[in-house]
Amino acid sequence: MNLALLGVGLMGYPVAERLLQSGHQLTVYNRTIAKVYPLKEKGARIARTPQEAWSEAEGILLTLSDAQAIADVLFSGTYSDFLGKTIIQMGTIGPSESRAIQKELAARGADYFECPVLGSRQEAAEGTLILLVGSSDAQFQKWKGFFKALGPDPWHIGGVGQAAALKLALNQLIASHAVGFSLSLGLIERNHIPVEIFMDILRQSALYAPMFDKKLANWLRRDYARPNFPAKHLFKDVALIFQEAKDKGLSTESLEALRQLLLKTMDKGLGDLDYSSVFNAVNNI
Ligand SMILES: NC(=O)c1ccc[n+]([C@@H]2O[C@H](COP(=O)([O-])OP(=O)(O)OC[C@H]3O[C@@H](n4cnc5c(N)ncnc54)[C@H](OP(=O)(O)O)[C@@H]3O)[C@@H](O)[C@H]2O)c1
Numbered sequence: 001m002n003l004a005l006l007g008v009g010l011m012g013y014p015v016a017e018r019l020l021q022s023g024h025q026l027t028v029y030n031r032t033i034a035k036v037y038p039l040k041e042k043g044a045r046i047a048r049t050p051q052e053a054w055s056e057a058e059g060i061l062l063t064l065s066d067a068q069a070i071a072d073v074l075f076s077g078t079y080s081d082f083l084g085k086t087i088i089q090m091g092t093i094g095p096s097e098s099r100a101i102q103k104e105l106a107a108r109g110a111d112y113f114e115c116p117v118l119g120s121r122q123e124a125a126e127g128t129l130i131l132l133v134g135s136s137d138a139q140f141q142k143w144k145g146f147f148k149a150l151g152p153d154p155w156h157i158g159g160v161g162q163a164a165a166l167k168l169a170l171n172q173l174i175a176s177h178a179v180g181f182s183l184s185l186g187l188i189e190r191n192h193i194p195v196e197i198f199m200d201i202l203r204q205s206a207l208y209a210p211m212f213d214k215k216l217a218n219w220l221r222r223d224y225a226r227p228n229f230p231a232k233h234l235f236k237d238v239a240l241i242f243q244e245a246k247d248k249g250l251s252t253e254s255l256e257a258l259r260q261l262l263l264k265t266m267d268k269g270l271g272d273l274d275y276s277s278v279f280n281a282v283n284n285i
Contacts, residue, residue, distance in 0.1 A: 001058055004061065006054075011120070013039070027053045070093070094168070115131055115133050116166075117130065133155060134162045171234070171238075174275070175262070178275060218276040227272065234262055235263065268280055
């Protein structure tokens, strides 16, 4: 297929590589152009403007930070006709934001659906992302084959907004688990209990989540470099979850605590590092 990918960041880069490996024709655009050059050697065409990227493309993939970035990239240029094109939104944004983008694009003749993902750089590079599709049945059927390059078993969650909401529900657990585990590990360390004893008991219990072991080395070494998913994006997601919970009449107190801790993480200058850096905020390091 002839595709465009807008946003060559931590996720966009491996998604682009994977699409090229799968034989798609791909044009890439990134605001900071230096990030796209390595993709040229791998067969991508480089566009200097978003419009140049999507002019020939049938499908336009968005791997941008947030709804503001999407608006800046899609709607701020002079050429804003998307007639006959399909825009596939893969970032983590709010359900109402996704529906608003759909409406705006429909007015410009475009087809739109969302496909937020669970997984990170490694899963994108290996084509093992969990793809959460919010679309019509017809869109899902049409694009099902294409999804296989990125994830073996795409989930059709429902319409636009529903996959975005499910993604927020999952990321709420990322934030809660990271903060909850950080506090428990702090209690263990400050009571001079061997961490391995704590972990052995935890692994045998129903309380265990695999992410605890996945991030344990980061926490023990206080090393949050080489981020897959930076703390600043988890902060962005918690704000989206807060809004969605509020809109749906759910309690937001726990989210306010997560928001404060992630804000503190960023105030410590850790926003661009892995989200496990929230440990330092929880433990007053
Ligand atoms: N990383 C993960 O593990 C992961 C997993 C699942 C979902 N996600 C979601 O996927 C999306 C992308 O994440 P990421 O990790 O790839 O983020 P990232 O590395 O920070 O990349 C963000 C991308 O958005 C672009 N961008 C931001 N603001 C812009 C603006 N105003 N105008 C134009 N371009 C703009 C950046 O361009 P520049 O390079 O010029 O800054 C970059 O290409 C986010 O919604 C994130 O929550 C990420």
